[in-house]
Amino acid sequence: RAKEDGKNTYQYYKSALDSNSYERLLMENELHGAIENDELLLHYQPRFSIDRTSIIALEALIRWKHPRWGMISPGEFIPLAEETGLITKIGAWVIRTACRQTKEWMDNGYPPVRIAINLSARQFLQRDLVASIQSVLKETGLPPEFVELEITESTLMKYEETILFSIEQLKKMGVHFALDDFGTGYSSMGYLKKFHIDTLKIDQSFIRGIGTETDDSAIATAIITLAHSLKMNVVAEGVETEEQYNYLKEKNCNEIQGFYTCRPMEAEKIELLIINHMTKVKAIKPITV
Numbered sequence: 441r442a443k444e445d446g447k448n449t450y451q452y453y454k455s456a457l458d459s460n461s462y463e464r465l466l467m468e469n470e471l472h473g474a475i476e477n478d479e480l481l482l483h484y485q486p487r488f489s490i491d492r493t494s495i496i497a498l499e500a501l502i503r504w505k506h507p508r509w510g511m512i513s514p515g516e517f518i519p520l521a522e523e524t525g526l527i528t529k530i531g532a533w534v535i536r537t538a539c540r541q542t543k544e545w546m547d548n549g550y551p552p553v554r555i556a557i558n559l560s561a562r563q564f565l566q567r568d569l570v571a572s573i574q575s576v577l578k579e580t581g582l583p584p585e586f587v588e589l590e591i592t593e594s595t596l597m598k599y600e601e602t603i604l605f606s607i608e609q610l611k612k613m614g615v616h617f618a619l620d621d622f623g624t625g626y627s628s629m630g631y632l633k634k635f636h637i638d639t640l641k642i643d644q645s646f647i648r649g650i651g652t653e654t655d656d657s658a659i660a661t662a663i664i665t666l667a668h669s670l671k672m673n674v675v676a677e678g679v680e681t682e683e684q685y686n687y688l689k690e691k692n693c694n695e696i697q698g699f700y701t702c703r704p705m706e707a708e709k710i711e712l713l714i715i716n717h718m719t720k721v722k723a724i725k726p727i728t729v
């Protein structure tokens with residue numbers, strides 16, 4: 441079962457390495473040591489309210505800084521990590537690092553901001569996923585309301601029962617959930633209600649076509665309408681232009697994330713952004729649920 445799913449994920453990502461088994465083996469070998477050798481790091485990308493006055497959340501995005509190969513993006517190694525099972529260890533590192541950083545910002549007087557963390561389907565196969573998240577929250581002292589877990593539609597469909605149970609437990613604790621890359625998978629509308637997902641993130645492929653592809657604009661609008669009819673929050677991913685922004689604003693999309701407002705950045709630069717942002721708008725509005 442796991443093998444089959446891993447294969448699908450791998451094909452889905454169309455990693456540049458999938459045709460070259462030697463490079464794959466080499467990378468797998470190197471990835472094993474990446475955590476111990478302190479080669480992994482997180483960048484953070486803000487999600488802004490549609491009026492751009494508030495940062496609603498920061499998404500943690502992993503990078504691998506290899507001593508010889510340089511910076512490697514998650515698209516290149518996450519599929520491999522999923523396939524080999526290393527994702528469990530890497531995922532745990534991401535959760536711990538992101539929560540610790542967020543609590544540190546809180547303790548240092550930055551306005552509290554929610555952290556959005558990407559979860560792979562395979563992490564739900566870990567029987568102790570809920571317990572391990574719980575222990576990170578306890579260890580760091582970060583309140584669960586400040587954590588949002590991003591999962592994809594395929595994750596939701598793949599391990600329905602196991603996942604439903606884990607999501608329910610995490611939701612009871614106060615953790616938020618977002619459906620990432622929405623519109624690219626095959627989720628049934630009923631799932632959105634059944635799983636009590638808080639937020640839909642419109643996949644960036646639809647945002648890219650706004651203004652040029654009529655279908656993409658229509659799909660983006662339909663997702664916004666769907667989210668609002670279900671009383672869900674909706675975020676546009678990959679917003680790059682003013683035209684896209686204006687369109688989304690007119691359609692009452694709740695939040696935007698993308699190069700138009702801010703690229704993913706290392707923690708130190710995020711701190712400067714938050715400080716500048718605070719002085720510009722005087723105060724950041726409290727997070728609304």
Ligand code: C2E
Nearest residue numbers: 501502513514515518534558559560678679680698699704
């Ligand atoms: P995602 O969760 O959908 O993240 C959004 C991706 O879009 C990020 O790529 C981000 O850098 C990029 N992006 C943001 N704004 C724009 C924009 O305006 N234009 C364009 N062209 N791209 C934009 P990144 O960081 O390379 O991550 C790719 C994917 O890797 C993520 O997609 C997510 O599925 C996965 N990923 C990243 N970090 C983690 C992690 O810690 N754990 C797991 N399991 N997956 C991760």
Ligand code: MG
Nearest residue numbers: 499558590620
């Ligand atoms: Mg994401």
Ligand code: MG
Nearest residue numbers: 620621641677
């Ligand atoms: Mg996405």
Ligand code: MG
Nearest residue numbers: 592620621643
């Ligand atoms: Mg993605």
